[in-house]
Amino acid sequence: MVNFLQRFLVFLNIYSIFADGYSFNNDEHTENIHPFIKIGSKYYFINELLKMNWFESYNYCRSYGGELASVESHEELLALQNYILARKIESRFWFDGNDLAEEGKFVSHTTGRPLIFNKWSQNNPNNVNNEDCLEVNLYNKELLMNDINCNVENIAICKYREPNTHCSGKNSLMNQNEVCILRNLVESFAQVGHRCKSCSQAFMFPTS
Numbered sequence: 504m505v506n507f508l509q510r511f512l513v514f515l516n517i518y519s520i521f522a523d524g525y526s527f528n529n530d531e532h533t534e535n536i537h538p539f540i541k542i543g544s545k546y547y548f549i550n551e552l553l554k555m556n557w558f559e560s561y562n563y564c565r566s567y568g569g570e571l572a573s574v575e576s577h578e579e580l581l582a583l584q585n586y587i588l589a590r591k592i593e594s595r596f597w598f599d600g601n602d603l604a605e606e607g608k609f610v611s612h613t614t615g616r617p618l619i620f621n622k623w624s625q626n627n628p629n630n631v632n633n634e635d636c637l638e639v640n641l642y643n644k645e646l647l648m649n650d651i652n653c654n655v656e657n658i659a660i661c662k663y664r665e666p667n668t669h670c671s672g673k674n675s676l677m678n679q680n681e682v683c684i685l686r687n688l689v690e691s692f693a694q695v696g697h698r699c700k701s702c703s704q705a706f707m708f709p710t711s
């Protein structure tokens with residue numbers, strides 16, 4: 504038991520070093536995320552002066568600690584629509600999504616999964632002349648999605664990449680990332696340690 508607890512203390516030290524670079528506190532991450540600004544409930548960065556193709560836009564967003572934007576609800580799309588209308592930005596915008604891997608099957612390039620929310624413009628996606636990348640555009644002041652040639656130059660809408668805070672212990676180990684696995688392990692060990700206060704003296708000052 505003493506050896507086990509000594510190893511746990513070493514593990515905690517390693518974890519504390521590791522965790523310095525991976526804060527789990529969402530609030531800490533929203534204090535200094537320049538140049539992202541809050542639009543609706545999420546944080547975005549839209550450089551109105553720069554137009555790029557889809558691939559350049561994807562890399563551009565990542566270089567700022569973000570991802571090409573995606574939305575999870577109509578409310579999030581509306582928030583972006585209202586922002587673009589208020590700013591009077593006359594352009595098309597890149598979003599995270601393409602059907603490069605399988606025609607007609609649009610997936611997020613960030614997650615590899617189908618788009619969580621979509622709202623296509625009329626008759627789209629239509630793959631005219633092999634359109635494979637996802638843009639959003641104002642149609643009668645309504646922000647809607649369209650598939651278009653990936654080499655067209657649009658403005659990128661970047662979304663702040665939020666830290667993964669979904670560390671439910673109910674998920675299988677295979678579905679958790681390294682941070683969640685470490686976090687759950689530490690929490691489990693901490694619970695054991697809490698129940699074993701009576702032996703804390705032993706592992707803090709082990710006898711030879």
Ligand SMILES: [Ca+2]
Pocket residue numbers: 602606607630633634635636650
């Ligand atoms: Ca296509």
Ligand SMILES: [Ca+2]
Pocket residue numbers: 627628629630631634649650651
């Ligand atoms: Ca189209």
